[in-house]
Amino acid sequence: MQLQEFAVEFLESSLITVDEEKISQEDSITNDILEYVVDSGEVIAGELCHYKVRGIKVNAWNYDEESQTIDLFITIFKSDARLHKVNDREVEDAFQKALNFFWSARDGRLSGKVDESDTVVFDLVQIIEQSRNSVKNVRFFVLTNGQTSADIVPEAKEENGVYLDFQLWDIERVYQQYLIRSGKQKIEIDFINDFNFKLKCLQMDPVSDKVDAYLTIMPANILAEIYKKYRQGLLEKNVRTFLQFKVKVNQGIRETIRGGADMFFSYNNGISTTADKIDIEYEGNAAYITRIENLQVVNGGQTTASIFATSTEKGSDLSKAFVQMKVSVVKHEDEIDKIVPRISRFANSQTAIKDSDFYSNSDYHVAIENFSRSEWVPAKTGGKATNKWFYERTRGQYLDERAKRTTKKEVGIFDREYPKQKKFTKTDLAKYEMSWRQRPYDVSKGAENNFKIFMKESDSDKVVISKQDYHYLVAKAILFKQIDRIVMRRNLGGYKANMVSYLISWLSYKTNRKLNLDKIWENQAISEQLHQVVDQMINIVWKHINAPYKAGMNIGEWCKKQECWLTLKDKFIDLGPLGEELISQSVSNVEACLEVVNLSPQDARILNEAAEVHSAVWFAISKWAKENNMFTPFDRKLVYNLGVLANRKTSFSPKQAKNGLRILKSAKDNGFQQAEAS
Known part of the structure; x- marks a missing residue:
């Protein structure tokens, strides 16, 4: 499928969503492009909204508390059933409108102007305004089902203490993501033709009949270029759901490259990768990697993305920065799907990616x-x-x-x-x-x-x-x-x-x-x-x-x-x-099983003890507590709810049982007589 055909089909598919979900065409296009952006790992999610006044516009947003990052999305929708060109002025205008929205909200100029009944936008404005001292990273995404020039994207910059990053997702980039996902665009790195460079490497002795392993030192500027071309397609798909690196550049990596790129190799643990095939050339006793087919970063996604993000900053110099890289080449194609996830899992065992991140394989x-x-x-x-x-x-x-x-x-x-x-x-x-x-x-x-x-x-x-x-x-x-x-x-x-x-x-x-x-x-x-x-x-x-x-x-x-x-x-x-x-x-x-597994002996004892308390006792405590102004409103309500549950013969959760017994004991200690329940 060529780009032009993909663009037409993408629009037609979006129009089906319009009929199914009863939303506008612009919202549908926003949603569909967001699906690719989320799939790429660039963002966690996006919530549709639609706010537009003179010089200001936003179509979707996301706030990530963990990284204290705000994402704002603005859409340029083209309704023609063909590959439509979007001129540079439209893209510049879209970025500016999103910027205007952010600064207007942050400075309080939208307070009172956004209708409180439009709670999605109202919440966004409140979050931007109230987090002005904590949010230091904002990303602006222009989304369009038209074709644009990639050169029009503004450079990332710092302004008023906020790091601003700009990204453009046009139909060509969506199409590229489609090709990567479908396997139609293979990740092939030809070091000689693309970079006029060969990677000197050490090959591990052949101790396994499953993989060949190599160690090499990758120049950071080449790694940044590879990531720039393939983005999240470079990351092993079963894991990248959890990588979710945000625009906030890892401060340690960023500062090391800025202040001492020559020490990067010493300070960084490097990356682990897998490949389907590599080409090796020998010069004397030295081995050099000249080509890698289907390179996948299975550990070191944060490092890779942060190096790329730093490379986009004005004045950055990666020429002295190098990264240790391990490459595992799976020998048999029919074992790739089994071995690569395991390499990924164990390579990430001491990072922020926990075992729980891999539940998709349960x-x-x-x-x-x-x-x-x-x-x-x-x-x-x-x-x-x-x-x-x-x-x-x-x-x-x-x-x-x-x-x-x-x-x-x-x-x-x-x-x-x-x-x-x-x-x-x-x-x-x-x-x-x-x-x-x-x-x-x-x-x-x-x-x-x-x-x-x-x-x-x-x-x-x-x-x-x-x-x-x-x-x-x-x-x-x-x-x-x-x-x-x-x-x-x-x-x-x-x-x-x-x-x-x-x-x-x-x-x-x-x-x-x-x-x-x-x-x-x-x-x-x-x-x-x-x-x-x-x-x-x-x-x-x-x-x-x-x-x-x-x-x-x-x-x-x-x-x-x-x-x-x-x-x-x-x-x-x-x-x-x-x-x-x-x-x-x-x-x-399955419901029954999922709700009773993993009970400790203590939890089981507490549940049994709470279950023996008659519903009339819980109701009586609630009434007694209210008449005597005892306990918090939360506890009074909780004990009443326990009475309702007991009356219905519905099981308590361990937390409910524990709190119920706590309240029961406190009530007795403060003069409540169980006879009052009769």
Whole structure:
């Protein structure tokens, strides 16, 4: 597929999303390009928003608390079904409008000008303004489905103590990412022709029949050029999800290159790489690497990206900086997929990449992926099934698989079998499950944080996934996606992600998880009766999350508090319309397993002790505490909720049980008589 054909198909695919998701063409294009940007590892995520006034515009944004970095995205949308040229002036204007937005928000000039009902933009303005003393890195991305000149991108700079970086993602760069993901553009480094250079190396004695290993010293300026060309395609795909290096250049690397590049080799641990093949030339007894095929950095992504970022700064000189590099060449092609991830895993064992980062290879996720490739969606008309859900176990799998189709007919068959709207990822899965488990405050902490909590609490390797478990998971995905659309159509102005999670958690709680998930799987949709109940719930949840216990508290932060959930869950909602939507049991085997694994003997003892306390005792403590002004409002509410759970014969979590017993003991110590519960 050539660039022109790709551009037309990219636009057509985006228009399908417009119809499916009921969003604007510009938002759809923004979303689709963002998918490639996220897949490349350049950013963690992006949240759509749309703000435009004279001289100011933003289409999406992201704030990463860990690196204290703000990303702002602005889109130049071209509606012509052809490869459209974007002139330099349009790109310059887009960067300037994004810059104007940032400085206006940071200096407080947008306060009072952004409608509070547009909560996505309002939150962004608040974050920029309130983090002016902490955020030191801002990236500006211009996204366009047109073709631009790469030379128009401004150089990174520091201004008023803020490091500003500029990136351009046009259709040509998206196409390049597509080629890399599909394997159509091989990563081939020809050192002689490209750099007029040969890498002197040491070859390890052949002690393994699986790999050949080499040690070499890579000039930093050549490494920067290689990264500039291939970007995240240089990073082993199963790991790069977790590399997520931000625009903030690693300060140590940056300062070493600036102040003493000659010491870089001594100060840095180097990088580990793999390759499919290398060419060696000999001069006397010395061996030189002249060419590497499919080079992949499996450890040292931070180093590689930071060297490149530093090379873009004015006045930087990498001529004296060198990097130690280990190259492992897998001898047998059929073992590449097995050996390379292991090299990556163990090479990263002492870095910030923990074992938990590699859950994509766990039996749990592999099983879900396998079911998603074999389980056809029930046909509504009773005819032949035509499509499936697509579980993206590793980032970019969907694009990978689609890119492997070489003709338009093959792509069309893939799109019909795996519609884009039926794709879901590991972090999506965690949102569905944690919402259903009534943990909206964890979901509100963000996709990556919620996923870490989900995996930490779920010993998924011990769970056997059945076909029914997979059906229930897809049913939760349908529930989440359709409630998301219902909320979106209400045009509430923001906090949609929080709203959806709270709605599902509340629905799960109120129905005691007895919603008929089998019916949702069979129909691939929620019923009209459930739609009606959700419509009623929206008004209550929206009012609730917009009334935090502290006046002026940020709504997003309020949604992350467990108290936000505890003060919502027992509010009244009429479930009468559900009728036959409820069944006696709809908890899957995997749910049951995931919620009881890894209990320590102490946790088990605490749970048993708390379970023996009658619901009337918990209610009596709550009443007694209120009458005597004892305990915090949080504890009073918690003990009341324990009474509700006990009354429903619903199990406590270890945390609930521990806090409940603490409150019970404190109540007795302060004069509460258990006889008061009679």
